[in-house]
Amino acid sequence: MSELIAQSGGAAPMLAIFTDFDGTLVEIAETPDAVDVPADLADQLERTARDFNHAFAVITGREIADIDRFLSPLHLPVAGAHGAQRRRADGTLLELDANISGAAQAIADALRPLLEEHPELILEPKDGAVALHFRQAPELEEDCLLAMQAAIGTHPEFTLVPGKMVLEARPAGIDKGSALKAYMQEEPFAGRTPIFIGDDTTDEDAFRAAQDLGGIGIKLGPGKTIARMRIADVASVYALLEGLTQIVAQPHATANLADESPILADTTAH
Numbered sequence: 441m442s443e444l445i446a447q448s449g450g451a452a453p454m455l456a457i458f459t460d461f462d463g464t465l466v467e468i469a470e471t472p473d474a475v476d477v478p479a480d481l482a483d484q485l486e487r488t489a490r491d492f493n494h495a496f497a498v499i500t501g502r503e504i505a506d507i508d509r510f511l512s513p514l515h516l517p518v519a520g521a522h523g524a525q526r527r528r529a530d531g532t533l534l535e536l537d538a539n540i541s542g543a544a545q546a547i548a549d550a551l552r553p554l555l556e557e558h559p560e561l562i563l564e565p566k567d568g569a570v571a572l573h574f575r576q577a578p579e580l581e582e583d584c585l586l587a588m589q590a591a592i593g594t595h596p597e598f599t600l601v602p603g604k605m606v607l608e609a610r611p612a613g614i615d616k617g618s619a620l621k622a623y624m625q626e627e628p629f630a631g632r633t634p635i636f637i638g639d640d641t642t643d644e645d646a647f648r649a650a651q652d653l654g655g656i657g658i659k660l661g662p663g664k665t666i667a668r669m670r671i672a673d674v675a676s677v678y679a680l681l682e683g684l685t686q687i688v689a690q691p692h693a694t695a696n697l698a699d700e701s702p703i704l705a706d707t708t709a710h
């Protein structure tokens with residue numbers, strides 16, 4: 441962060457903030473519906489969005505509707521289903537290709553027999569993607585992988601991506617990085633320096649995209665990453681968002697805060 445401040449001649453850099461949702465803004469839970477969303481999270485994110493001139497978006501594997509429900513009544517710019525769905529900052533929703541929607545539905549349908557056999561698995565069909573969760577039955581990971589590969593087999597426009605106790609089918613060529621780059625072409629993101637915070641393998645594309653554009657990827661938790669910085673946990677993300685807000689409000693105080701902050705570590709130090 442001090443590097444960004446140095447780049448901007450000691451003044452607070454104009455940032456565009458992007459975050460993942462599960463594992464970054466909320467702790468991972470046993471099932472997708474069981475996430476515990478802090479009562480004040482929507483208020484905090486609204487404050488952050490306002491302080492960055494609304495250059496704040498969530499880029500997630502979830503559907504946009506899920507994020508709206510969890511953060512109600514806040515409606516942020518959200519890229520959902522790993523970028524297959526996207527709502528701009530002005531509220532317009534990009535229309536999803538009907539072939540992509542249809543293929544995602546067909547992939548979900550092809551997985552249903554496995555779900556009938558193993559009701560402990562969770563199928564999460566989305567408009568534009570499909571998630572097959574095996575958190576309740578880790579021993580079925582290989583069966584899930586084979587079933588997913590078979591289901592995707594007849595849909596070469598989709599690709600298989602692993603996540604946290606989940607296997608996902610998402611359109612090939614669309615990922616969190618392409619979503620971040622699309623936002624960076626638009627107001628109010630354009631001309632700012634992107635920061636992306638995420639915890640999962642599917643976040644690597646967005647770390648790369650942010651860094652290609654002169655920004656910073658911040659990886660939450662351990663693990664190999666392309667991100668240049670690391671943050672420990674969800675609580676630290678909340679603290680960082682508050683800290684970033686201070687960067688804009690008090691550039692001089694924040695330059696010190698960034699240099700001395702224990703919140704961020706350089707990934708090359710691990």
Ligand SMILES: O=P(O)(O)OC[C@H]1O[C@H](O[C@H]2O[C@H](CO)[C@@H](O)[C@H](O)[C@H]2O)[C@H](O)[C@@H](O)[C@@H]1O
Pocket residue numbers: 460461462463467468469470471472473474475499500501502503564571573575603604605606608640642
């Ligand atoms: O990109 P994200 O916002 O991190 O979303 C990734 C996936 O998150 C959800 O699944 C994960 O979180 C669940 C709740 O904590 C957990 O039970 C599951 O094991 C995780 O894989 C979500 O359900 C998926 O749709 C997202 O793609």
